[in-house]
Amino acid sequence: MTCEPGLERDDLDMCETHEVDFRSAEEARASLPDTGYVAEVFRVMGDSTRLSILYLLLKREWCVHDLATILDTSVSNVSHHLRLLRTMRLVKATKVGRRVVYSLDDEHVETLMSEAFKHAAHG
Amino acid sequence: MTCEPGLERDDLDMCETHEVDFRSAEEARASLPDTGYVAEVFRVMGDSTRLSILYLLLKREWCVHDLATILDTSVSNVSHHLRLLRTMRLVKATKVGRRVVYSLDDEHVETLMSEAFKHAAHG
DNA sequence: CGCATATATGATTATATGTTCAAATATCGA
DNA sequence: TCGATATTTGAACATATAATCATATATGCG
Known part of the structure; x- marks a missing residue:
């Protein structure tokens, strides 16, 4: 050569x-390819609290207060995490009265998570 | 209620x-479920340099020096990242002469990445 | 209106992380 | 064996991040 x-x-x-x-x-x-965006998505999903939120939203939508209760953390903390997830367009917010109800906003995330958890169960 | x-x-x-x-x-x-392990996998994949390494290893194996050259960073930096990937069993190392050749060690990672990049291209 | 609830936001702090540098170990070739 | 190459490792540092607290905004109810 x-x-x-x-x-x-x-x-x-x-x-x-x-x-x-x-x-x-x-x-x-x-x-x-430009790995920046994909890496950012993985990074956002790479936190236990945020991943739990996404997991909960797989089944149904939840408001901030309920998420905080379920995850045993503060409303403020959940709100901060939700903002990140919203920024990355992984979840979307809908105002219902004085509450804000969150749901998944990206079908791809569901695929990624089901894959990941499937593998975790396997290993 | x-x-x-x-x-x-x-x-x-x-x-x-x-x-x-x-x-x-x-x-x-x-x-x-316990989201700790899955979150850790996502976190490790959630870095541009590490994700690039994994992407390169999708096609073929590479030694440390070559990875550093391709990614335009130091050998030391790549080595540190590889250690993390090795710890998480996402890649495996094989000694060849005085070189260490790295390859993917987890079929699930390939699935996750192809999904992620597919979606990135879509959006 | 006044008050409780619900969420968002900014500041702060402790910790985690990515990168660089210097040095150690190991292998090959002359 | 000596020197060059290849990789690893630990220290150091600058930055990023998660969690907490206090505060602000907004909505619903009496």
Whole structure:
């Protein structure tokens, strides 16, 4: 494997001692999508309290007060978490009287969660 | 809706001003699984660098040096992230000469990622 | 209106996390 | 064995985050 012209060797100098050709690396880098958004979704789901909220919303909608009671934490805490979930458009809020009822806003999240919990039960 | 005996009203006092019966809340709480492990998996996947590593490993295995080059970061940084992924058993390491080659160790992760990226492309 | 309920928000704080740097270990080749 | 390469590890630091508290807004009821 030799370094061909046209490719910046300074950027991907994998052909010095590696037998791995740097063209594969170049292709790999090019094929890499923007992971930022997906990572953010995973990060938001990667908290026990928020994941519990999402899990509860799988079956039915809940208002903030009830979520806080079920999860044994403060209304304020739940509200903060819900704001994050709302920002990421994973849940949506509907005002009902003086209450705000939350429900899932993303079908994809349900798929992700059912997959994840399925695997957790398996392992 | 009245509060029946046998259930701790102090714990779930949702029948005071809520029309939501607290038995539903009690059932919801009971149905809630341990979200700790799943949340941890999501959390580990919820970092752009780690998610990129996992994405690259979808196609083929890579050694640490190459991953660092492709991701344009230090070998040390990649190694730290790989340790986390290894601890969670999402990737596995194989020593080849003086190199350590990493590959995916969890079929479930592939499912989760393909789902997530599919949805990202959709939205 | 006045008061209790329901939710949201901003400030604060303790902790967690990602990255970098320096150093240690290990393997290969001359 | 010596030096270069490859990876790991621990310390340090800047930043991010979750939880708490106090407060603000808004709605419903008497």
